[in-house]
Amino acid sequence: MPESCIILNATAIDRALTRIAHEIAERNENGAAVVLVGIPEIGDVLAQKLSLILSEIWRLPVPVGILDVTMHRDDLDQRMAPRVHPTVIPFDVTDKTVVLVDDVLFSGRTTRAAMDAINDFGRPKKIQLAVLIDRGHRELPIKADFVGKNVPTALSEKVRVRLGLPGREDEVVLEK
Amino acid sequence: MSWHRKHLLDIESLSTAEIVTVLDTARAFKSVGERLIKKVPALRGKTVVNLFIEPSTRTRISFELAAQRLSADIVNFSADASSFKKGETLKDTARNLEALNADFIIIRHSASGAAHFLSRVLNAHVINAGDGAHEHPTQALLDAFTIREKKGKIEGLNVTILGDILYSRVARSNIWALTKLGANVTLCGPSTLVPKTFEQMGCRVTHDTDEAIREADIINLLRIQHERQRKTMFPGIGEYSTLFGLTQARLALTKPDALIMHPGPINRGVEIDSEIADSSRSLILEQVTNGLAVRMAVLFLVNGGKGPQEVGGH
Numbered sequence: 060m061p062e063s064c065i066i067l068n069a070t071a072i073d074r075a076l077t078r079i080a081h082e083i084a085e086r087n088e089n090g091a092a093v094v095l096v097g098i099p100e101i102g103d104v105l106a107q108k109l110s111l112i113l114s115e116i117w118r119l120p121v122p123v124g125i126l127d128v129t130m131h132r133d134d135l136d137q138r139m140a141p142r143v144h145p146t147v148i149p150f151d152v153t154d155k156t157v158v159l160v161d162d163v164l165f166s167g168r169t170t171r172a173a174m175d176a177i178n179d180f181g182r183p184k185k186i187q188l189a190v191l192i193d194r195g196h197r198e199l200p201i202k203a204d205f206v207g208k209n210v211p212t213a214l215s216e217k218v219r220v221r222l223g224l225p226g227r228e229d230e231v232v233l234e235k
Numbered sequence: 236m237s238w239h240r241k242h243l244l245d246i247e248s249l250s251t252a253e254i255v256t257v258l259d260t261a262r263a264f265k266s267v268g269e270r271l272i273k274k275v276p277a278l279r280g281k282t283v284v285n286l287f288i289e290p291s292t293r294t295r296i297s298f299e300l301a302a303q304r305l306s307a308d309i310v311n312f313s314a315d316a317s318s319f320k321k322g323e324t325l326k327d328t329a330r331n332l333e334a335l336n337a338d339f340i341i342i343r344h345s346a347s348g349a350a351h352f353l354s355r356v357l358n359a360h361v362i363n364a365g366d367g368a369h370e371h372p373t374q375a376l377l378d379a380f381t382i383r384e385k386k387g388k389i390e391g392l393n394v395t396i397l398g399d400i401l402y403s404r405v406a407r408s409n410i411w412a413l414t415k416l417g418a419n420v421t422l423c424g425p426s427t428l429v430p431k432t433f434e435q436m437g438c439r440v441t442h443d444t445d446e447a448i449r450e451a452d453i454i455n456l457l458r459i460q461h462e463r464q465r466k467t468m469f470p471g472i473g474e475y476s477t478l479f480g481l482t483q484a485r486l487a488l489t490k491p492d493a494l495i496m497h498p499g500p501i502n503r504g505v506e507i508d509s510e511i512a513d514s515s516r517s518l519i520l521e522q523v524t525n526g527l528a529v530r531m532a533v534l535f536l537v538n539g540g541k542g543p544q545e546v547g548g549h
Contacts, residue, residue, distance in 0.1 A: 127263055130275035130305075130535070140238060140539030143263040143532075179272040 067231040075207035080112035082205050090117030093156045096124040099144040101162035101220050124148035131172035153181035162220040164190040167201035194218050238536045242354045242361040245370040246411040258380050265528035278307035283339040284332050288314045294364050298341050301530035329353050360537045368402050375408035377526040390417030395447045398457030400429045405498045410436045423447035427468040444479050448489050455496040456506045481507045
């Protein structure tokens with residue numbers, strides 16, 4: 060059993076999401092132009108939660124899409140084929156502000172793949188990035204617009220986000 | 236998620252978990268075909284060779300489109316325009332293609348075991364697109380995908396495969412896939428084409444069409460494989476369609492939600508009435524659409540498979 064410590068508990072996750080939602084609302088005055096797109100397996104759950112908070116702030120429904128980026132990854136030759144999730148984007152992204160939602164920002168390669176993937180669906184006016192955890196170690200020139208918590212990590216450590224697991228509290232854990 | 240194989244050679248050696256992995260992956264790839272831009276860069280820079288030593292239209296085109304939608308480059312190689320006519324062996328042809336840095340070889344061949352053979356002599360990924368009367372794994376996977384999508388499950392369903400079983404690689408691959416996934420498989424057709432020995436594969440064999448289809452949830456019709464039959468296996472087409480063809484009268488005996496499948500090409504008026512093929516209970520064209528998604532999934536999955544292949548080990 061690896062040594063691990065809790066970075067965020069359930070309350071702290073909710074608080075972070077509420078703050079991110081307010082920051083998204085502050086940055087984007089026209090709520091009607093904003094759509095959320097979550098990256099599975101956790102980002103889509105986070106996007107749903109953000110949508111609920113944002114729709115209360117703006118008093119209008121905020122659409123949520125699910126974007127699978129595995130087909131756009133640049134490391135497909137270096138690993139077993141990753142699990143692929145269906146992409147569901149039930150709206151036109153053209154001229155919208157797309158807020159990509161992911162759980163952990165690390166190398167930035169997932170975000171790059173997501174930006175490529177979203178372009179296959181249209182041409183957004185803007186793309187912004189919201190993440191629950193930024194753990195550093197970027198390999199690409201990518202920066203998040205909205206961050207739940209910055210966590211300095213060693214490369215050997217792992218950040219695990221657990222959300223909506225039966226019989227388990229939501230939490231974010233750093234494994235040494 | 237369970238896939239470590241470098242090749243897709245047959246269904247027989249796949250585990251249930253591996254089959255389910257292909258079906259789940261194909262679900263994601265199906266939606267790519269519905270996008271504005273029907274293309275993803277997953278296999279960018281890879282070269283795929285369609286090595287079709289036996290004629291085929293739909294399977295070849297399906298693989299071709301699948302490779303293109305994954306951004307791979309694809310070369311088609313057919314027997315009549317090739318050096319087979321000049322006496323080159325399959326092994327030499329394949330090694331020449333590999334020398335051109337082909338990453339995937341998709342092979343259709345009239346000899347059972349051709350794909351397994353190539354997987355032993357090549358470094359490229361090998362995908363079996365039909366070898367003799369042995370197996371046609373992607374057809375079985377797309378059939379299973381279609382059934383699961385339409386019925387929500389496969390376990391416990393009654394699936395009747397009706398027609399020429401003996402000479403059909405589609406039947407063999409389907410029997411393996413469906414029994415592994417928990418369906419009850421019934422085979423039906425003339426006794427010369429549906430011998431009792433198939434019971435050893437875990438299915439029921441009958442020669443009474445009405446009885447075979449009455450409780451079926453899925454009726455999968457197969458064409459008579461004239462090209463593989465070395466002698467006459469039944470008196471005539473007219474008698475065959477009377478005894479084993481799916482007519483409106485027979486369809487009336489089936490459950491109202493029983494669905495009709497056929498791997499194509501269909502022979503209207505022989506194994507299936509023309510109106511049934513075009514009816515809302517026919518899944519024939521959906522099978523074609525799903526075939527593309529399943530073949531994309533297979534190319535994607537074997538690309539990640541690096542492990543030693545089980546072939547030759549048993």
